[in-house]
Amino acid sequence: MYKNWHLGMIEDAGYMDTPHSLNMRVARYLAKHGSDEIENDEFFDACIACNVDPNSITPSDIAEIQSKLNELT
Numbered sequence: 202m203y204k205n206w207h208l209g210m211i212e213d214a215g216y217m218d219t220p221h222s223l224n225m226r227v228a229r230y231l232a233k234h235g236s237d238e239i240e241n242d243e244f245f246d247a248c249i250a251c252n253v254d255p256n257s258i259t260p261s262d263i264a265e266i267q268s269k270l271n272e273l274t
Contacts (some may be wrong), residue, residue: 215251224262226251228269235270 203211212219215226230247231239248255258266 220262221265223251223253224265225269227253228266228273231266232270232273237274 208217211217212222213225215222215229227244227247230251231244234247235243245255248258
């Protein structure tokens with residue numbers, strides 16, 4: 202059985218389908234494949250590559266993704 206900290210690490214790595222996990226998945230993809238300036242098309246492609254609906258992304262999701270990108274880069 203997983204402990205709470207296990208689940209937290211799994212979610213932060215993007216292996217769950219919670220909103221936080223989906224945002225982390227996109228952020229990690231962009232950190233590996235993106236540049237300093239991310240265009241709308243590049244963001245849309247990253248969402249699709251990560252199996253995230255780009256139309257479901259909210260402004261708070263963008264802020265969370267940006268925060269994780271700042272941490273990763």
